[in-house]
Amino acid sequence: MLFADVMQQFKSGQPDELQIEVPEQWGQGRAVFGGMASALAMAHLITELPAQIPLRSVSVSFVAPLNAGPATVSRRILRQGKSVIQAMVEITQQGQVALVLLASFGAERPSAYQINAEAAPDSGTQVMVLPKQGPAPEFTRHFDYHITRGAMPFSGGTGTELGGLIRFAEGESTTVGVLELLALVDAWPPVSLTLLNQPAPASSLTWTIEFIQPHQGAETQALTTDWWSYLASIEHGADGYHHIEAKLWQPDGQLAAISRQTVTVFA
Template sequence: MHFDQLLEPCRNGGDTQIPTSWGQGRATFGGLVAAMLYEKIAAAAGTDASLRSLTFSFVAPVASGAVTLSADVLRAGRSVTQVEGRLMQDGKPALAALAAFGSARQSGIRVDCDRAPVFKAPEDCPALPSIPGVVPEFTRHFDYRIARGQLPFSGSSDPQLGGWVRFTDSEDAAVSVPQLLALIDAWPPALLPMLGKPAPASSLTWTLELTEPLPTHGGGDWWQYLAEVEQAADGYGVISARLWDADGKLVAFSRQTVTVFD
């Protein structure tokens, strides 16, 4: 099922279904379940203010099948609205989120964002290979081109991983926040190329900040992504990442704590 079609029931209803085609090992692709919960949160916020920050805590693996979504407005002020959301499965919390929406205000402070890194063109970069049992099922919904770093499980010492990414099947309309969540989470954790053999890894926490205005490019356009492992020890790693649109404009900041079971 198309990504956007999966999100339609999330806006108004409390229950929805997750198909098996978006699997990631024993769990569902985190970008999808995050997007589903965001749709519920945005509907509850009921504001025209822009999304400024979004934090997720992956409490338990979300399997395919039925899930229940809920969202509560914690406070709606003159310029900022904060909303808490939860995704439940089998009566237990599996994903929790806190979103902050903020209206633009006049300010004398302005710091411009970095431009995109210089990558080779997508057609000149190798694609992420499709290896059953190693590469997750959900990756078939995306097209990847590796421009920085090495393949997962290659035993690399390079802390960076990135390149180009796009949906393989996407509408021509301007990208939505849920699509951005999926695009920036589609890449393997930058820890995985450091491993010499396959091992499971999953997000524990994930925080994103978006820049305004959102781009007018579609999810089927190429987007640039670059992640870097900032610290790793004891089976956990901290990864920072950024996403740029086709014009080189910075769109999103990402920071994840990832667990790896090597």
């Protein structure tokens, strides 16, 4: 099922607690892909919030594996002021909390200070294409990857960076909003896997992502079939936990999102 088709189950006017269907063919190990799980939670939240207040930050805890099939998503507005909205979403399955998401929305404020972010790095000329078969997780078939920095997963690399270009591989071209951005950022394998010389499991424990303007205004231009730039690096790794910082840039080179993950590595 295409990403856009999955999101069709969310509409305005639905109750705060909603029964949903977690899609098949989006698996990552024994659970659904984290970017899809986070997008399911966010899709239920944004249908009831003012569109003119942009999403600024999301924090996700992956509490338990979320599997394909029925699940319950519930939202709660923690505080809604004139400029800022704080909200929470939970996804439960078979009586177990699988995901908790906290989101912060904030309207623009007048400011005399503006610090421009760095543009997207040069993608380079040496390209490795992540295969859609073999040990790659099921969900990666929904994306195209051109790796231009770092090494392939499970190749025994020595660097601490991984990056390149990414886009949705799905046929229909649609505009990119915050739901698609969640998927694009999380679709990359953890840099940690490039250090391993054989397949081993890894999973995200926590994930924080911040959305940078002007991506809100670029949504009418950037498409799922456009190439987005990505670069991640391990800031520290020990005792089975790796702390990874990453950035995603729009097709025009402007920064769209900053991501931080705590990844558990079972190797």
